[in-house]
Amino acid sequence: MRADLVPDDLWERVAPLLPPAPERRQRYPGRLRVPDRAALAGVMYVLRTGVAWRDVPSEAVGCSGVTAWRRLRDWTEAGVWPRLHAALLSELRRASLLGLDDCSVDGSHVRALKGGDQVGPSPVDRARPGSKHHLIVDRYGTPLAVTLTGGNRHDVTQLLPLLEAVPPIRGLPGRPRHKPRRVYADRGYDFDKYRRLLWKRGVKPLIARRGAAHGSGLGKVRWVVERTFAWLHQFKLIRVRYERRADLHVGLLQLACSIICLRRLHASR
Template identity: 65%
Template sequence: MIEKLVPDSLWQRVEPLLPPRPVRRSRYPGRLPVDDRAALAGIVFVLKTGISWRELPREVFGCSGVTCWRRLRDWTEAGVFDAVHKLLLDQLRALDRLDLDVAVVDGSHVRALKGGKPTGPSPVDRARLGSKHHVITDGNGIPLVVSATGGNRHDSTQLIPLVEALPVIRGKRGRPRQRPRWLYGDRGYDYDHHRKTLRDKGIVPRIARKNTAHGSGLGKIRWVVERMFAWLHQFKRLRIRWERRADIHLGLMHLACVLVCYRKLPTSL
């Protein structure tokens, strides 16, 4: 089970980026710490199945769900999953699997049944408490950057912060890539000050206009971000927000991006 959830090739990428463990005392060292790979497998299992942390079968993973939650907290604080995500993006670019000329942005609502921050009344779900996932993908729908806000935050408020958070992607000789040539978005991002800011950054906005008939043709490009949300919400722990802590929820989102990018690599790597 552990090897299936965390394959050898994925673990080889994650292990060097894990923070070092504290030095154990030579006298009365206490119990041995849980294996990191088993803990990561437990986190992935919870992410995929959506079970609660306390329901994680200890006999399968050799550790409790509380231990996995603590490792997730520590690794999120250390930026482990974000670093692995950037590493995989570099490798995908080296294999010509990224279309960095095009970027697509969008947001999606999820319910937050246990509250926490940031949450808010969702305008598309009868004002029920929820959060919103924001993502920018490349032209092939591979996630470049994600964030989470309250369910009442407008998509447009996160456009520039997402663009500024785009990672520097290496993988090839020459100058690394960070800014796309074109950015596609729906009518929710149609504001003149956003268009001006994007142009100042050297990005050509391709955003649908408000109060115009449908059929602009931009959907032929933008559909990849909708597919990305389908991939993201296949992880049942993200389909509904169960985490009260925003950092834990965002850590699971970054881990989901890691798994999506890992699937795009050739099986031989």
């Protein structure tokens, strides 16, 4: 197994969250179960390179692509990735590396070459099948939550679901944080109805107005969400959507967000 695919600090955080391996009915005959760390290495290899699961080099990775996909499916259904992401966010807050008062939201189109759930005609890609990644980040660009919709869904429809998707972030004494004080967004979110809904939740909306001249200054804060999208799309498997199952694609997005959080922890040391 390539050690660079699953470093020790990542494995130490993932291992306690994995469901126990099923008991074998008989000891012999049969092949031994592939270790979970090798299966995670297979998932990480595909996430980084974007190769088809069948093309994973099992000799180098230590796991076949089919086994890695099946383990990804099982771990996604067990809810491993959102718990990993929430645990890393708590670590960041404990280290005073989260700026939860100011958050930014945005959406990004990706092609969905094989169709599947949460796919629709993309208005920015000649109505080809596509999906949208919707992201909320803190003031430093740390991903707090990500959702998936069809490519024809408007960004503003995911504004409230994004806020609700932010997990309770622990790490300090007192109640866990689960919502920002201010939300920054571009003109695509310019609807007074949603401003009122944000105010009702105790969140101040700072959203650019359509038709107003550029230069409001909001871009000085919300540019971090564009940078985080660039970080996410460095993982080639989610730059273009190949997974037909929406839950698996969201699981890969959450795993990529967790890796970005782990990199931020490393950078602070």
